[in-house]
Amino acid sequence: MNGLSGSRRLARPVRLALAPTPGTGIDGAWWPHTASVASELPELIGVLHAQLGVVVDISINWSATEGPLDLNAISPSGKTLGGTLQRSPRLMVVTGQEASATLLVVPHMTSQGLGTVVMRRAAGVTVEHSQRDAKLYELADCVMRAAAIASAKWSESKQSPAAPAVAVMPGV
Numbered sequence: 204m205n206g207l208s209g210s211r212r213l214a215r216p217v218r219l220a221l222a223p224t225p226g227t228g229i230d231g232a233w234w235p236h237t238a239s240v241a242s243e244l245p246e247l248i249g250v251l252h253a254q255l256g257v258v259v260d261i262s263i264n265w266s267a268t269e270g271p272l273d274l275n276a277i278s279p280s281g282k283t284l285g286g287t288l289q290r291s292p293r294l295m296v297v298t299g300q301e302a303s304a305t306l307l308v309v310p311h312m313t314s315q316g317l318g319t320v321v322m323r324r325a326a327g328v329t330v331e332h333s334q335r336d337a338k339l340y341e342l343a344d345c346v347m348r349a350a351a352i353a354s355a356k357w358s359e360s361k362q363s364p365a366a367p368a369v370a371v372m373p374g375v
Contacts, residue, residue, distance in 0.1 A: 217243070217250045218309075218318075220326035225254065225304035229350050232325035233295065234309035234318050238271075248297075255299025262296040263308075264357045271310035274317055277345055291353035292346060307350045321346050 221231035235243045248258045265271075272290045293308035307325045309318050316336065320343040323330060 217246045218322065219247065219250055219306075220322040220328065221251075221254060221304060221306075222327045225302055228305065229294075229307055229325050229347065229354055230304040232307040232309050232322045234313070234322055235311050237311050240308070251297055251299065251304070254302065255297060255304060256301030258297055258299050260296075260298040262298075262361075264291065264294045264353065271308075271312075274310060274313045274321065274342070274346055277342055291356075292350040294350065294354055294357060305354055307346075317342055325350070 215236050218234035218236070219231065225231070233247055237243065244261075248261075251258060269290065272292055274292075293310070295306045295308055297304050297306060307321070309321055313321070316339050320330075320336070320339045324340075324343045324347050
């Protein structure tokens with residue numbers, strides 16, 4: 204997919220919002236249409252090719268057995284309807300030959316209104332105050348705070364040196 208020179212028309216366009224200059228914290232968001240992230244990944248890579256160059260690596264902060272966080276169930280206090288957030292928002296770092304971007308992966312089942320606002324917030328796009336739905340913006344801010352915390356923890360864990368497999372003890 205990275206080397207394609209032409210473009211093809213997609214049945215459902217890739218829902219991607221990317222900051223003009225990636226590389227600072229959360230750089231944008233990707234909102235897949237289905238739960239099958241893997242099936243939509245080639246189209247995402249195709250779209251990101253123009254901004255990042257040939258994609259050489261993708262890292263994610265979730266496991267295949269972990270379900271997505273339900274953004275619709277978050278309250279503005281940062282809690283889900285059933286208690287505090289049990290999972291971090293899903294993040295993806297896409298590294299290209301020219302740049303990399305950290306994307307918030309918006310769960311496919313997120314409501315249209317909330318998904319749109321989260322995408323705009325993740326990309327740093329401002330909306331006129333008169334056009335804002337206060338509740339949606341409050342929820343989107345909560346999601347973005349959680350994503351920023353998750354991103355910082357994830358970056359920190361990737362940068363900390365791994366413990367040696369075998370400890371060498373002098374004189375033994």
